[in-house]
Amino acid sequence: MTTPFYPVMLDLRDRPCVVLGGGAEAEAKVRGLLAAGARVTLIAATASENLARWAAAGRIRWLRRAYRPGDLAGFVLAIAATGDPDLNRRIRREADRHRLWLNAVDDPPHCSFILPAVHRQGDLVVAIGTGGKSPALAARLRDWLAGRLGPEYAVWLQLLGEMRPLVTRRVPDPGRRKALWYRMVDSAGLDLVRRGDVEGARRLLQTLLDEEAGSPDPVVPARHPLGPPGNAPLSPVPGPSMGPPAGDPAGDPAGGAGSAGWGQAGSPGTVYLVGAGPGDPELLTLRAARILAAADCVLYDRLVAPAILARVRPGAECIPVGKAPRPAAADGAAGSAEDADRPARAAGPHPGAPEVDGGWSQEAILRLLVDRARRHRVVVRLKGGDPMVFGRGGEELAYLRRHGIPVEVVPGVTSAVAVPALVGIPLTYRGVASSFTVASGHCQGGTSQDWRRLAAADTLVVLMGVAQRQAIARSLIEAGRPPSEPCAFVERGTWPEERVVRTTLAEVAAGAVQVQAPAVWVIGPVAALADPPSPRPAGDSDPARTTADPAIMASPRR
Structure with a gap:
């Protein structure tokens, strides 16, 4: 049965706390209590070197003896780091008599509270708990967040803290104030800070406040304690500002209540055209992962992995x-948005969805993006691969701009490059191929590619070419490519069903090659250079997929 712990953050400044035990665990707890400003008493017959040093310096009070009944009187909080469950049981009984909160280290049955793993950045405190089940997992998650x-x-x-009294004074309406806070948090201010432009971020917040409140405020916030922009720039950690969390009944950005009706409160939200890569979630960019974690609404393509x-x-x-795709034109590159030209078949049609052959038309998707941007703060158009490679990202970008919707492109790892690389096929190779060309095998309105012109490429990568592979191969041979030229199809690259078919143009032209869409087709001498790669490690055997990043979701390869 799960214990319903209630997470709180305590103000222990100048409050009396006691730690029982003198080893490494006790030292860690004392260190944390001192950082919180508590007055700490240590009860232990012996103590670690640091604990003894702190006692000698007067930072803590040390009673050099074992625990005795009655020792907990007068304290507001106790930590038992004894390593002795029987002793902890007696300590817990006394703590209950004094109505005192007790944490017994690594002994959940005798705890009345547990301590989370904590990451701090200034006043930002992130605490992670596991209900006492796995402090090690909590620590790993903390370390992941710290990065x-x-x-x-x-x-x-x-x-943001500097702006709080100004926002409260100048925007008295709670609804408008809440909307303003989220515009500030979702603004480009964090990116400015990352680049070291602290003053630019401050001016941006002031401008947003002035736009909402009307006239400029003569009060200038205090300068940041880190000093002027001339200081060394901060580390450029990629990623947008984090979006609103769920559940904010108080109407303050300490939490979030979703974003329904966002457009009614002010400016429209931002649409992010995000590339999801070829399928494996570990190939997401950091920025894409952060935007997904902040999203209010996501419109996603069929080749995006669960x-x-x-x-x-x-x-x-x-x-x-x-x-x-239609059965007669089944195609596309694994995990990419290259299926964007074809008639749609929505997986569970959304209410009110304009349909084409049972699915969405591109025009309906464009209208839906504008509609959701007027309702939400963070809207994501999630596409496999890269949104600007056969994904209609350019059309969506132009349409949203024409309608006054803020929009940002978040590039993804395109399957045209990543999928061949992952199966050991280099698109360029010194002395063999110094360039490559990416082409679509499926053109809008029944038009055809100029294969004679494309045949001149050192390496040719064809996306959405499975259905027309026989005709394409014949056209390339007629244009001068040798019939014996190596080529390779990679079906559903990075997915569990991934399959590599190595063949020649002549065999494809003769209809002798059976391939299922979606697939990436590589044509050129490089297709024969690499032997089939050794099986990549999966699960716990892969050193890159261990608890170093416990938030990584299960990969399609597993």
């Missing part, structure tokens, strides 16, 4: 708008 919440977040939080969708913020609206 993503760098010192720029402490500076950004300080700037493990990638699992990274979307819980509670976000997710709408499948991908275009499924």
Whole structure:
């Protein structure tokens, strides 16, 4: 049965706390209590070197003896780091008599509270608990977050804190104030801080406040304690500002209540055209992962892996708008948006979806993007591969700009390059191929590619070419490519069903090669250079997929 712990953050400044035990665990707990400003008493017959030093310096009070009944009187909080469950049981009984909160290290049955793993950046504190089941997992998650919440977040939080009294005074309406806070948090201010432009971030926040409140405020916030922009720049950790979390009943950005009706409160939200890569969630960019974690609404294509969708913020609206191919034109590159030209078949049609052959038209998707941007703060158009490679990202970018919707492109790892590389096929190779060309085998409106012109490429990568592979191969041979030229099809690259078919143009032209879409087709001498790669490690055997990043979702390869 799960214990329903209630997470709180305590103000222990100048409050009396006691730690029982003198080993390494006791030292860690004393260190944390001192950092919180507590007055610490240590009860232990012996103590570690640091504990003894702190006692000698007067930082803690040390009673050099074992625990005795009655020792807990007068304290507000106790930590038992004894390593003795029987002793902890007696300590817990006394703590209960004194109505005193007790943590017994590595002994959950005798705890009345547990301590989370904590990551701090200035006033930003992130605490992770596991209900006492696995402190090691909590620590690993903390370390993972520490690599993503760098010192720029402490500076950004300080700037937001400076603005709080001004926002409260100048924007008295709670609804407008809440909308303004989220515009500030979702602004480019964090990116400015990352680049070391603290003053630029401060001016941006002031401008947003002035736009909402009307006239400029003569009061200038205090300068940040880190000093002027001339200081050394902060580490450039990629990623957008984090979006609103779920559940903010108080109307303050300490939490979030979703974003329904966002456009009614002010400016429209931002649409992010995000590339999801070829399928494996570990090939997502850091920026893409952070935007998905902040999303209010996600419109996703059919070739986006479920493990990638699992990274979307819980509670976000997710709408499948991908275009499924006709049986006669089944094609596309694994995990990419290259299926965007074909008629759609929505997976579970969304209410009110204009349909073409049972699915979404591109025009309907464009209108839906504008509609959701007027309702939400963070809207994601999630496409496999890269949104600007056969993914209609350019059309969507232009359409959103024409309608006054803020939009940002988040590039993805394109399957045209990544999928061949992952199966050991280099697109360029010194002395063999110094360039490559990427072409679509499926053209809009029944038009055809100029294969004679494309045949001159050192390496030719064809996306969406499975259905027309026989005709394409014949056209390339007629244009001068040798019939014996090596080529390779990679079906569903990075997915569990991944399959590599190595063949020649002549065999493809003769109809002797059976391939299933979606697939990436590589044509040229490089297709024969690499032997089939050794099986890549999976699961716990892969050193890159261990608890170093416990938040990585299950990969399609597993």
